[in-house]
Amino acid sequence: MAITKETVEYVAHLARMELEPKELEKLSRQLEGILDFIDKLKAINIDNIVPTSHILPVSNVLREDNLKESLPPEKALMNAPAREGNFFAVPKVIE
Amino acid sequence: MELYNLTAHELLGKIKNKEVSPEEIFLALKKRIKEVDCKVRAYVRADKSEERIRESKNPKTGLLEGIPVSIKDNICTDNCNTECCSRILEGFKPPYDATVIKKLKEAGAVILGFKTNMDEFAFGSSTENSFFGSTRNPWDLERVPGGSSGGSAAAVAANEAILALGSDTGGSIRQPASFCGVVGLKPTYGRVSRYGLIAFASSLDQIGPITKDVRDNALLMNCISGYDPMDSTSVDTNVPDYTQALVNDIKGIKIGIPEEYFVAGLDPEVRSVLEESIHKLKALGADFKEISLPHTEYAVPVYYIIATAEASSNLARFDGVQYGLRVDKTRNLIDMYKNTRAEGFGEEAKRRIILGTFALSHGYYDAYYLRALKVRTLIKQDFDAAFKELDCILTPTSPTPAFKIGEKTADPLKMYLSDIYTISVNLAGIPAISVPCGFTKKGLPVGLQILARPFAEEMLFRVAHTYEQNTCWHKMEPKI
Numbered sequence: 001m002a003i004t005k006e007t008v009e010y011v012a013h014l015a016r017m018e019l020e021p022k023e024l025e026k027l028s029r030q031l032e033g034i035l036d037f038i039d040k041l042k043a044i045n046i047d048n049i050v051p052t053s054h055i056l057p058v059s060n061v062l063r064e065d066n067l068k069e070s071l072p073p074e075k076a077l078m079n080a081p082a083r084e085g086n087f088f089a090v091p092k093v094i095e
Numbered sequence: 096m097e098l099y100n101l102t103a104h105e106l107l108g109k110i111k112n113k114e115v116s117p118e119e120i121f122l123a124l125k126k127r128i129k130e131v132d133c134k135v136r137a138y139v140r141a142d143k144s145e146e147r148i149r150e151s152k153n154p155k156t157g158l159l160e161g162i163p164v165s166i167k168d169n170i171c172t173d174n175c176n177t178e179c180c181s182r183i184l185e186g187f188k189p190p191y192d193a194t195v196i197k198k199l200k201e202a203g204a205v206i207l208g209f210k211t212n213m214d215e216f217a218f219g220s221s222t223e224n225s226f227f228g229s230t231r232n233p234w235d236l237e238r239v240p241g242g243s244s245g246g247s248a249a250a251v252a253a254n255e256a257i258l259a260l261g262s263d264t265g266g267s268i269r270q271p272a273s274f275c276g277v278v279g280l281k282p283t284y285g286r287v288s289r290y291g292l293i294a295f296a297s298s299l300d301q302i303g304p305i306t307k308d309v310r311d312n313a314l315l316m317n318c319i320s321g322y323d324p325m326d327s328t329s330v331d332t333n334v335p336d337y338t339q340a341l342v343n344d345i346k347g348i349k350i351g352i353p354e355e356y357f358v359a360g361l362d363p364e365v366r367s368v369l370e371e372s373i374h375k376l377k378a379l380g381a382d383f384k385e386i387s388l389p390h391t392e393y394a395v396p397v398y399y400i401i402a403t404a405e406a407s408s409n410l411a412r413f414d415g416v417q418y419g420l421r422v423d424k425t426r427n428l429i430d431m432y433k434n435t436r437a438e439g440f441g442e443e444a445k446r447r448i449i450l451g452t453f454a455l456s457h458g459y460y461d462a463y464y465l466r467a468l469k470v471r472t473l474i475k476q477d478f479d480a481a482f483k484e485l486d487c488i489l490t491p492t493s494p495t496p497a498f499k500i501g502e503k504t505a506d507p508l509k510m511y512l513s514d515i516y517t518i519s520v521n522l523a524g525i526p527a528i529s530v531p532c533g534f535t536k537k538g539l540p541v542g543l544q545i546l547a548r549p550f551a552e553e554m555l556f557r558v559a560h561t562y563e564q565n566t567c568w569h570k571m572e573p574k575i
Contacts, residue, residue, distance in 0.1 A: 018433035051468030055524030079418035
C-alpha cells in the first residue's frame with residue numbers, strides 16, 4: 001500500500017506530534033515497507049474468528065467505594081513542568 | 096572469587112552463616128560497577144542517582160534480606176528517577192513504588208537507586224534506542240546486549256548485578272538474556288503485577304527476573320508474583336514456592352519441537368548448539384516430539400500492529416502537562432503538545448506511535464487492527480492445541496547470536512525480525528524462559544527457550560534447572 005507524506009502528516013496530527021519534512025519523507029517510506037510486510041496477514045481466512053484483545057477473560061474489577069488514602073497534592077504535582085497553586089498550568093486554551 | 100561473582104542463593108547462605116554482611120556485598124558490587132561499567136554501560140545516571148534504596152535500616156528478615164537488585168528504567172521507584180531512557184521523561188521521579196518494588200522492599204532486598212539501560216519505552220531489540228546511548232555486550236563490547244532489557248541482562252552477565260528485573264512485551268527479557276548468557280523469564284500474563292510498570296503494550300507487558308542461574312530466577316519469582324488489587328489484569332491464583340520445582344529430573348517430560356522455528360533464517364551455529372541441547376535433554380529422559388505451530392509466521396506482523404496500537408494509546412499521556420519535558424514555544428496548547436512530543440520522543444518511538452495511530456485510525460481499523468486481533472486468536476489456538484499433549488515446547492530464543500552495534504539500526508524491519516521466536520509467547524500470554532545452552536565459535540552465548548501453558552512456570556523451572564545442573568554454560572563468565 002502506498003503511504004504518502006500527507007497520510008503520515010495527518011496521522012502525526014492525530015498523534016499530536018510535529019514532524020519535520022525530512023522525518024515525514026523517511027517515515028512514509030519506512031511505513032510503506034512495514035505495511036507491505038504486515039499485508040501478509042491478508043492471506044489468512046479470518047471468517048468467524050473471534051478477536052483476542054485480551055488473553056485473559058477480563059471483566060470489570062470493582063471495589064467497595066470506601067474513602068482511602070490518595071496522593072497528596074504536593075506529590076501529585078512534584079513533576080509538573082508548570083503549576084499554579086494546586087493545579088497543573090498549561091497555555092491558555094480559550095481565547 | 097569475589098562476592099559479586101556469587102548468585103543470590105549463595106550470598107543468602109553466606110549472610111545466614113554470618114560469613115558476610117549485606118554491607119560487604121553492596122560495597123563489592125559497587126566496586127565492580129565502578130570497574131567495568133565504563134565499558135559495559137549497563138546502568139544509567141550512575142553518578143547522579145541515589146546509590147541504594149531500603150525501606151528501613153532494620154527490616155524484618157525477608158526472602159532476599161540484604162541482596163542487591165537492579166531495576167530496569169521503566170519500573171517506578173518512589174522519588175527516584177525513572178525515565179524509560181527517554182528524553183520526554185527526563186527528571187521524572189515517581190511519587191510511588193511499583194508493586195514489584197514494594198514487594199522487594201518487604202523481602203529485605205537492597206534496591207539500586209540508579210536504573211538499568213533500555214531501549215526508549217522498551218521499543219527495540221538492541222538497547223541502541225536509549226536516550227543515554229547503547230549498552231555493550233559483556234562477551235564482545237562491539238556487539239549489542241539485545242533489548243529492550245539489555246542493561247539488566249548485561250549487568251547480570253558482567254557481574255555488575257546480583258539479580259535484575261526486566262520487562263518483556265515481545266521478547267525484551269528473553270532475547271537479551273540469550274545474547275548475554277544469563278537466565279531470563281517472561282511470566283504468564285497476569286502472574287506479576289504491572290502496577291508501576293510504565294506501560295508499552297498493556298495486553299502483552301510482563302515484568303520478570305533476569306538472573307545468573309535458574310535457582311535465583313525462581314527465588315526472585317517467589318518475591319514478585321501474585322495478585323495485586325492495583326492491577327486489574329493480575330490473576331488471583333495461588334503462587335507456589337517456585338524453588339520446590341527445582342528438581343533434577345525430567346524423565347518422561349513431553350517436549351515439542353515446532354518445525355516452524357527451525358527454518359531458513361536460523362543461524363547454522365545456533366541450530367547446531369540447539370541440536371546438542373536437545374540431545375542432552377533426550378539423554379536426561381525427556382520425550383521429544385516434532386510439532387507444528389502453523390500460524391508462527393504471522394506473529395511478527397500481528398505483534399507490530401497490536402503492540403504499536405496499544406503503545407500509541409499508552410504514550411498519549413506524555414504531553415508536557417503532568418510530568419517530564421515541556422516544549423512551549425508559542426503559548427498555544429496544541430502546539431505545546433506537538434512540540435513536546437516532537438522533541439521528547441526518539442526515532443523509534445515516533446515510528447511506533449505513527450504506525451499504531453495509523454492502524455487505529457478511521458478507515459484502517461478493520462483492515463489492520465481488528466484483523467491482527469483475529470490472527471492473534473489463531474496463534475493462541477496453536478498453543479492451546481499443542482499443550483493438550485505436551486508439557487512444554489523448546490525453541491531457540493533468537494535466530495542469531497548478538498549482532499554488531501549499528502548492524503540493524505538502518506532497517507527497522509530487520510530489527511523487528513530479531514524477535515521472531517519470542518513474540519508469539521506474549522501474544523498467547525504464556526510463560527517462557529531463556530537459559531544459556533552453549534556458545535558460537537566466536538564465543539557468543541546462545542540461549543534456548545522453553546515455553547509452557549499458562550501458570551506452568553514450575554514446569555519451566557524444572558526443565559531449565561535439570562538442564563542447567565547437567566551442563567556448565569551458566570558458570571561461564573565473560574572477560575571484561
